[in-house]
Amino acid sequence: MTTPVHPTTPAADAPPPPETRTGSAWAPLRHPWFRRLWIAQFASSVGGWMQTVAAQWLMLTLTSAALPVALVQTALSLPVFLVGLPAGALGDVMDRRRLLIIAQGFTLVAAAGLAVLTFVGLMTPWLLLLFTFLIGTGGALMAPAWIAVQPELVSREEIPQATAMNAVSINLSRAVGPAIGGLIVAVLGAAAAFAVNAVSFLGSLIALKRWPRPRELRPLGAEPIMSAMRTGLAYVRHSPPVRAVLMHASIFLLFSSALWALLPVVAAKHMHLGSAGYGLLLSAVGLGAVIGAALLNWARERLGLEMVVRACSVLFGLGMVEIALSPHVLAMDLVILVIMGIAFIGGLSSLSAAAQTALPSWVRARAMAVYLLVFQGTQAVGAAIWGAFAQGYGTDLALAIAGAGVVIGPLAAHGYHVGLGAHYEREISPLSIEPRVGPRTDHDSNPVLVIRDYKVDPEHARDFENAMRLVRGSRRRFGAQRWNLYHDAADPTRYVETFTANNWQEHLRQHTERMTEADRMMDELAERYARGEPRTRHLIGTE
Template structure:
């Protein structure tokens, strides 16, 4: 029996065409432009919500724990519903899911505004409605990311990702400042109202978006099965694993800056809240500059080169700030460069993930990416906060900055961007559903047996090629894969794998198999005499 453990690189990568157009090219597509503006409005509204909720909690109670729990209530839903939301984003119509989640969030935001105007909000009610708003956002996020490649041409996906990152950074820069002014002049209820209106604008844009319905000849996949298959895809996809490893390292160490920047502003630079807003604005300005430079940088250095260079620049910026904690002019300039680097790293990693994912699994795989994104930042902030409390902010920033610099080198075995070669042809093939042995699609488990005849002189090449086939099978949902070698007949190999039921096996062929999977099969079959013989066995239990 041969049980391959590692997946080698494909022997013949396909060249990737150069990116076309300017950094702002995605905005020429009407519906990307409309939804991008709506997303920016919602992001600003989200910051209004956060500032108003924290300030309102301070007026309701001076206890530190409830104030801290406002941010927890907003972020916790990502961990509770992130994976189910990703599965829903792949098994139901994404546009409808976005509309439902936006409507849910709108109702929650409007309800909080009404209660606040009426003076009926208590600390626990505030936390409850904040949690509901966060739940709506968590339901929406994977599907929102998954539809972005549908709005632009494939070679514009990196630019679209960069523009989405610009939107987030700009909202981070202006949202808190606007929220502070609204709360000071009009009160928290007005800020909650503006937040609700921002969701209304997104809802209107989504309702008007003429996205065609997705054909599902086999119906909707059960959500538990969809979650399991999504996790299997992430586990057995080298390009996606590489993105997750690099993202986790970068976000864990870079979290020290976002966690400690308020302390740096207040205690070392002696700035007010307006001064802290200025620091964040410098990062936002850098993000805009970075978006304009990304096209040039990727053409010159490649995606992996941009990730490495961005990590080095961001890490050195953290070290520089730690060495000059009282030099405001220098720190402002450095933060602009760090904004360029931050968007360069994260937008490149996100684009690498999106271009390596077929549409059938994109939302649930991006849900895993979001969990890594949120989780590593949360853990990193706690770790570096505790470290700074014990050893001081400057030393903490210096050590974390060194970690950002070293990270890409430590993860060099995980090649970011290999998905552009490894799974370039990743959209599902159009294959007619197979006729089952009975009308009961729940029959199973199904054992698939494929027999190959291979000349002994080609045995090594065949076994190496089957390692790629193993990864392909496992990515689209096959279980218990094995390759056996006949002890009596050296030319006979038998491949086996299982599916939960006949319908699941049909999904593997009709909804999930891609041109990349077909190419791996053909690579292995080069060394096979005649046609492989395939049998389907259904459990008699």
């Protein structure tokens, strides 16, 4: 690994981390392209909920069996697990704007095909599931790239507010989309709802086509998909901030999923509400999401992001316990659900913001794809667990236990600290010095062994070894494998660092595309305890 040419460390007067900044909760909407794309995505999300309602209702008219109706939701969710990680890799190796346009165009065609076949009376249960699956696939292809471009649309300090605004969009569309969809199906039929959904994608497609996103420079070309997926998983594995987010999110979602799985049962059997009453309960959660977005930045500035996550867990969990144990008075339950909506958006949008600010651009879509897989998978598993528990022991007991789990969950993750990424967690310019290599022609297919020799005085040995532990994490995050540090038994001043890369091209990417300011600082910290410049050698495998 070549030492950076112009080593720098954060200056004493460097700008403070984003958690100390102030700003309006609605500040992201001042950015024209964030505003346009946010509005377009909100319309598309409303159309998606309309499509779900129409598809479930149409399935009821096509077959009387319960399983096909349930499979409509499965067909929408399954693509996340099948294409989520490859979609994240594509979001990093392709131009993200182009990928978003392709995904939106694919989804529009699938939605239009569903509408046409329904209009002409050719729809069957299996065709309905197929087109629902295709629409879900388009959404799964788009999701990681969409999250990854958010930091490009706003300033770094506004990422938490932008994340909250996107959560507001999801919750508002969940509140109004099913109602609008049900009305259109009742008046005009399912085909009309499918057609409106297809039209809703046009806004996003037009906005993306007009978005003047600067073209990304890729001096080494596009990274192979399998390599990109492998590197993305390695980054998540070796990134403490990302692991912390995944730990907190999985615990929160595992227990909180009980509410979304069992709320229809509570509405129907305990509160004796119909579908309109159930929609009112969901609307209360959506209203809470809007209020939460307005309060989140204020709370984060005063309490810090991690304390906001803990407070939101407590509020949401106590709300679940209250719903489980209290007599069901509609007005009181609506107030509780509003508070829970505030807590839900506050907790999850804070965790999402922590993940986004901790991730450099080169791996952001891949890592966020892992986040989405954890998000969807934990909710799916949690819903099944709590549904089975409620069937055996009762809905109230299931909600009460799950609520207690949400409250105490952060204690189980007390060693995993979450916060907004520091201002130096970003890419630096490509290094002007690259490893020298001879004229062989097989460098792109054979593994590379990097060897670095350090001279360290004995009095600095312990500090050097501690610094190299940080270097190990840095190397592993941007793709190095089999990292080791050796101490020469015959020469107490000599240390040897070794690590491997799959091929020469992969090693060059570590130099030119992946190193961040924080990585460079870790190198400098270790070299501070060494005498002179470390000697670096690159050995290329012969087979």
